[in-house]
Amino acid sequence: MVTTTSASRSSRTRTASSRPFAASRSSFPEVRVKQAKPLVIAMAGMGTVGSGVARLLEENAESIAKRAGRPVTLKTVVIRSPKERVGAAKDAEFTNDLLAPANDPEVDVVLELIGGTTAARELITKALENGKHVVTANKALLAEYGHELFPLARSKSCHLGFEASVAGGIPILQSIKETLAANELFSVMGILNGTANFILTQMSQDGMPFDKALALAQEKGYAEADPTLDIEGIDAAHKLVLLIQLAFGANYPLDKLRVWGISRVTPMDIAFARQMGYGIKLLGTARKVNGKVTAGVYPALVPAHYLLAKVEGSYNAVRLEGNAGPVMLYGYGAGDLPTASAVLADVIAVARGCEPNNLGFADMPFPPDADILDLDEAVSEHFLRFLVPDKPGVLRDIAGVLAAHDISIAQVIQKEKSEVTGSAVPLVLQTHDAPAREIHAAMREVEKLDITLDRTMHYRIL
Missing domain, CATH: 3.40.50.720 (NAD(P)-binding Rossmann-like Domain)
Structure with a gap:
């Protein structure tokens, strides 16, 4: 057994404390x-x-x-x-x-x-x-x-x-510029507007109609008196343009971006989507397809098991995917302190004397315009909801139009008349992969058949 005398301990203590550099280095x-x-x-x-x-x-x-x-x-x-x-x-x-x-x-x-x-x-x-x-x-x-x-x-x-x-307190831009700098990104999608997400959450959880959910958002201070920028997807579009510039090194001009809002989303659509295993979210999406960029802002059906589908209230989330794997960031998209923290992060970067390149495009040429693939050419599954009269042959006629456009049906849901739909019957179709161009053309043809009693609702499915 080895023992240490108090004298030797004292000596060691004095020796350690006698090293001025070690003692003062931390100060x-x-x-x-x-x-x-x-x-x-x-x-x-x-x-x-x-x-x-x-x-x-x-x-x-x-x-x-x-x-x-x-x-x-x-x-x-x-x-x-x-x-x-x-x-x-x-x-x-x-x-x-x-x-x-x-x-x-x-x-x-x-x-x-x-x-x-x-x-x-x-x-x-x-x-x-x-x-x-x-x-x-x-x-x-x-x-x-x-x-x-x-x-x-x-x-x-x-x-x-x-x-x-972009996304308030979520460090999404810095993550793209630094943490993911070696990742060749090919997909960006996210919930970029907390107001719209809060409204859709209320409609989904409590069955609120859009107008009531919007009023609640305004009451809680999430929505402005004029909520147009939020509910019509314009705010999300501004953010998506910046994300595309950083993620893909390409400028997607704002006036070329296809944008749809949430003002026509109904509790009926949300309920049907849930029955099919999806939630409805307002998304900003951009993907590289054979060297081209396809992008847009629109309400879409998100599989219920996706993390994006579980983002509720006024939170934001962004999912990035590249050849080194996917990453998702989640947090407050607005608010005084989260956004202020992001502002001061840039101030601290300036104080440290970082190269301008670390903050964006200040030390590099502004990115060239993207080679755009129109969103209507993008291929995905689709959700279509028709309101039709309760009579034989309607489903046959609609299916015939879809078949003529080479659109195959994955599943069909048909409900009885209700207080909400009156004399109309909701008919919901989920398609297999098809270009949005063909879906829109088929919708126009169905309208000419004079068998729909209200505007047909269409959502892309992730």
């Missing part, structure tokens, strides 16, 4: 952070996200400084009208001069959090022209004007960070 980073020149930022907008940024800058000041390698100071806030000063904004200068941050020589980074595509575009352009780094959460602006803003950032060797512009 070096903290000393360097305190002595480093602060990164000075200015923020335009003090709404939900701006307030979240100010709070995190105050509450997490120490950890942000350590991760950034230097303190981050909020100098100026641009607002239209006086607001309560929260967090780090308590010590900031308030102004209604939009271009003040862009013209201030002390400001290193401009945060654009006002939204829209007019004033925001003016501010970002001026800031980049003056050699300032920019961080934005404005997906609409980048989707429409990225072709001019990213090359401008590159020409000025500036960062143009936009992590917060």
Whole structure:
């Protein structure tokens, strides 16, 4: 048995503590952070996200400084009208001069959090022209004007960070740019709008009609007074354009993207989908097919066992697939603190002196336009729901039209009349794989037969 005397223990302790480098080494980073020149930022907008940024800058000041390698100071806030000063904004200068941050020589980074595509575009352009780094959460602006803003950032060797512009607090853009950089991606799909997902969740779980689910979303603050951007798929389309640019290195012009919303989805369709083993989700999807890109935003049937089908409420999720395997990211798609965290992640990247390439296209040419495969040419299974009179021969006539377009039927569900459908009978068909072009042509022919009593509903099936 080996024993150690108190004298020898004391000696060892003194020997260890007598090594000045070992004792002080851990304090070096903290000393360097305190002595480093602060990164000075200015923020335009003090709404939900701006307030979240100010709070995190105050509450997490120490950890942000350590991760950034230097303190981050909020100098100026641009607002239209006086607001309560929260967090780090308590010590900031308030102004209604939009271009003040862009013209201030002390400001290193401009945060654009006002939204829209007019004033925001003016501010970002001026800031980049003056050699300032920019961080934005404005997906609409980048989707429409990225072709001019990213090359401008590159020409000025500036960062143009936009992590917060897609899926809020989910680090999807950074994952594509860094973690999955060696993965040749060929598929991107996701639930990109929390408002639409909340509405569909209420319709699915509680059988609410669309109008009531929308009203509840507005009551809870998930939907705006004018919910058009969310429910008609436009917000998701803006995000999908940015995802395609990063995942595929190709620009899919927003005006060429096919977009459908959820305003015509009914509890009846959701119930039939569930009976067939599916849930209905508003998806943004993009795939590479023989070198071409096919993409769109639309409500689709998702197999119930898929993780995407289980994403409920206002959450977002994105599934990426490449030759190195699939990845799925899930989390809050909006909200003050999740989105603010994504904004500050870009700020920290600037503070660390990362190459602009790590933040997007600032150090590379804007991607060329994609070679587009029209969504109508894409092949998948399909869900068709007809409302027809309760009489013989109707199914035969519809099946004949589908057969003429080389569309085969996988299963049929026919229900009796109800209070919801009145004198009409719902007839649901699931097809085998077929081009959407043929499905649409068959639907037009069925309408000419004058046997449908309402508009035919069509959903793609994943």
